[in-house]
Amino acid sequence: MSRPASRDRPDGDAPDPVLVSGRIEQSFTTGDLREFPRRTLRCTVECASGERTTAEWTGAPVEDLLAAADAPPETTHVRVHARDGYRACIPAVAALDGVLADTRDGTLLSETSQYRTRFLAPGVDGARLAKGVTELECLTVDPGEDIDRLETLALDDPGFE
Ligand SMILES: Nc1nc2c(c(=O)[nH]1)N[C@H]1C(S)=C(S)[C@@H](COP(=O)(O)O)O[C@H]1N2
Ligand SMILES: [Mo]
Secondary structure (H helix, E strand, O other): OOOOOOOOOOOOOOOOOOEEEOEEEEEEHHHHOOOOOEEEEEEEEOOOOOOOOEEEEEEEEEEHHHHHHOOOOOEEEEEEOOOOOOOEEEEEHHOOOOOEEEEEOEEHHHOOOOOOOEOOOOOHHHHHHHOOOOEEEEOOOOOOOOOHHHOOOOOOOOOOO
């Protein structure tokens, strides 16, 4: 599946589709994402610094995306990868209630932001609500394993809005 490049793409030449990796790999363009049932989540993005914003985020249910990629039942975490190298691990139970949003408060993210997709899930701290998602990856993490080592959250770029 392909679509013509657009001059006003905010993503520049970043990889366009979102890859979902379970037992199989599926890649979805933002157009494909809109074919899924729409889920809206009211979610507060809360920064460790104390700043917070609340909005309604709409997009494809993470649960459906994972099912499409045949997520292994033993999945413990979903690792969300983003365009800027950001990687965040979300406990699978929380991720399943999440949404891969393309819309905030009824407006396409691509019209207002430097990114077209964002991962949102209830109860997840703002630092893990990745913008500009490139991949949702199913992981099975051993109980003793250090989750921090699977993440890269230190890039916070205030210019990526
Ligand atoms: N890809 C990506 N996602 C990211 C970040 C980032 O640097 N890169 N910063 C995180 C942090 S620390 C916060 S607090 C929120 C900020 O979201 P906002 O720009 O909507 O306020 O995005 C999160 N998602
Ligand atoms: Mo943050």
